[in-house]
Amino acid sequence: MHSPSQVAWLLRKETRELIASRAWWVLVLAMGPLVGVTFISAVRTYAEASGLNGTTAGVGEAFSPLIGIWAPTFSACEVAAVFLLPFVAIRVVSGDRQSGALKIEAQHAMSSFLRIGAKAIVLALAWAVASTPAAAAIALWRSYGGSIYPPEVATVALGHFLNAGLTIAIAALAAAVSEHPSTAAILTLSVTVGTWILNFIAAVQGGVWERAASYTPPALVAAFQHGLIRLDVVLVAAILIAACLALAAVWIRIGVAVRRRLRESALCGAIAAAAIFACAFVTPSWDASESRTNSFPEADEAALARIRQPLRIEAHLAPEDPRRVDLDRKAIAKLRRVMPRVEVRYVSATSIGLFEQTTAHYGEIWYELGGRREMVRATTAESMLETIYDLAGVKPPAESDEAVFRGHPLAVPPRGAAAVFYGLWPALVAASALFARRRT
């Protein structure tokens, strides 16, 4: 019922409406200084850790551009995605309802999914354009002689793009279900605050909350910022984006009875929930970091892959105990990537563990493999590997210095960055806005 030219008209209309909105120009304008602040600060810190101005040269992760430069620089995108992008998305979706254009466009036989899809495509492209300052940061870093490892930069960018996609989808849904843009803004920010609360509960309670929290936008961004691409997280994000956009498409059909829209929403929600549940069993992941931040040394990974028996770990540590955080992030997360048959059970009577320290078994970590059990108290990756090799009767691989990541120190100040982000970019945006206004 629609031709490609009609879809092209729709895309053109959404683009023009976006360009006409002040919210969009504010987002683009703000991205320069936001990225600038984080990039300049990150480069300065990195330079000082590398020995600039006579400071002592740093070691280890401080020299990794992923952790030292890209994670903080791109965090500006996270701030923009949470606090600015929703208003742009709401403007694009609510604008039609507010002006009455929806009453005209809704009469077209074109599917509402296509209409919401057109808005989402334009908003995604808009986000890509708004992210230009991040690309400028990469170019500046290169001009300073900084090392760029494309897979890890691409991974960080992908994480922020997925996060923006989630924001767009949630804001579109909020705008579709509410009569007024201000209500949509409150709904969208409520979802954001809700994910923060979920992360807090997960940190205190652990268990299923922890699993659910790993799929929230902040957790998604954090994983990508460490150069880790988890297929389950990518799939869950994609499902959430598709589900929110589908629900938005259901709710912009103003001519359909509310009861029917509620039924369709319930069906859509059930399908999305089932798909997300299925994704929880997807295990593949890729470590795109140059420093292999999320992986054991390759020789250890090969040795662990040869162990076929299931491994059970029972850790007597409370959710808020820093040792449990260490064990989970620096050891078990890496282990799960190479040994899919790992069952981890945490045992604790309280959430902080402070008053359990004197309890008989608190702090013990039991490993069980092939009917043999062994207890250790250390939470490091090295101690864990040693125990597993011992239980499996596998000879630990010889340590090799060749594979160790040496880092890329760079003792250069952020020359010219302030002019680019605080001067050139705002001037460019202002000129573009004036040009766009004159053209329309």
Add this chain to the structure above:
Amino acid sequence: MLQVQGFTKRYGRIAALTDVSFSVRDGEVLGLIGPNGSGKTTLFECMGGVLPLDGGALVRDGRPVTARDRASMLFYLPDQIAPWPAQTVRWAIDFAIGLFGGRADLRDRVVEELDVAPLLDATIGSLSKGQRKRALLAIGLLMPHPLLLADEPFDGLDLRQSRDVARTLRSYASAGRTMFLSIHQIRDAGRVCDRFVLLSGGRARGEGTSRELAAMAAARGSSAGDDLEEVFLALT
């Protein structure tokens, strides 16, 4: 012939439409007459498919009209809207033609007949009520649908503009286009419509030509004669 059968719509406890039925004949200019709050806009929005009905159906040739049929059959032009406010009238017209597959061949003629040419480079949001009405009527006339539903097409227009617009609408009707116009000024309706549907309190109080309605009023003991205003008062 398109039939509106038993249209019923409630807003909570308020009944906006109650069992409204009438027919729209091909090629006619049908006027929907009723005072403010009588349910004219609700009726049009339900017919246009932008407001869900609680009961009733739109029927063509004895079969209910599906959403897909409706999309190719009729175009509803709402009142009091300012769609795409940041875009120029020129662009809005081109967009509507492009999106709905409208009559690009009639574009210049409609623009001239409705005196929209001086407005083409102005943004829709900057237009006065009457200017916006003419720009939107241009869009409505350029749509490919055989039936045009226009809500208050004369609202905001001065006397001369009302007469010009009425003449234009009639000319398109005589070329085969069916028009269904919601008008609260009975004098305006009398000037342009072939037949009328009288709506009051969410109920259809009568349907027919002015002569048929006058006869209906007379049958009820009214001495309204041929004066449409008096006939309307007698029947509602």
